Amino acid sequence: AQTIHQWPVAEIKAVGSPLSLGCTIKGKSSPNLYWYWQATGGTLQQLFYSITVGQVESVVQLNLSASRPKDDQFILSTEKLLLSHSGFYLCAWTRQISNERLFFGHGTKLSVL
Amino acid sequence: GDSVTQTEGLVTLTEGLPVMLNCTYQSTYSPFLFWYVQHLNEAPKLLLKSFTDNKRPEHQGFHATLHKSSSSFHLQKSSAQLSDSALYYCALSGSSNTNKVVFGTGTRLQVLP
Numbered sequence: 001a002q003t004i005h006q007w008p009v010a011e012i013k014a015v016g017s018p019l020s021l022g023c024t025i026k027g028k029s030s031p032n033l034y035w036y037w038q039a040t041g042g043t044l045q046q047l048f049y050s051i052t053v054g055q056v057e058s059v060v061q062l063n064l065s066a067s068r069p070k071d072d073q074f075i076l077s078t079e080k081l082l083l084s085h086s087g088f089y090l091c092a093w094t095r096q097i098s099n100e101r102l103f104f105g106h107g108t109k110l111s112v113l
Numbered sequence: 114g115d116s117v118t119q120t121e122g123l124v125t126l127t128e129g130l131p132v133m134l135n136c137t138y139q140s141t142y143s144p145f146l147f148w149y150v151q152h153l154n155e156a157p158k159l160l161l162k163s164f165t166d167n168k169r170p171e172h173q174g175f176h177a178t179l180h181k182s183s184s185s186f187h188l189q190k191s192s193a194q195l196s197d198s199a200l201y202y203c204a205l206s207g208s209s210n211t212n213k214v215v216f217g218t219g220t221r222l223q224v225l226p
Contacts, residue, residue: 044157102204104157
């Protein structure tokens, strides 16, 4: 069975500090990977997606970057956090077939102070 | 590009009344449509996915019919329950082979006793 693990579960960070969020998918080779962001009380916004190692497409950057260093790993990062980065970050995957459903991780709650 | 439009904001209704959340889409191709549900402090989960053969998907009492003529995939339930209170997202994928999933802005459903 496939599993998706996000880390950390929650973070409290200072404005201007760096951030790195991670996501690992086990049990599935070559998945499509996605990062979504949700402001508190807000709706889902797709940030990045990747269909293969080393290749990442940006949808909305929000002063963030993403990388896929391994087939099963997706990293979201920034060197300087803004207050507006606060929210809920969700990693998701689909099979490498069109029209497939998304499987979401449990998410990371980020508070920037 | 592809887009999804949902009933805006908050929908409030009384337990036992029927539910209808609107979803329309724009796409050059024939995408698949999805409904995801997100309960408070949880990740979104798949509720329904459209079929290619015009069958009507059903799950947990919810159903939705894909109408290509009107580009709609409205979510319906005959009788709302308190536990249905959540955020509902309509999404499309599989269009133009980009592997990009496009979400609507979400509709928050609040069911009152």
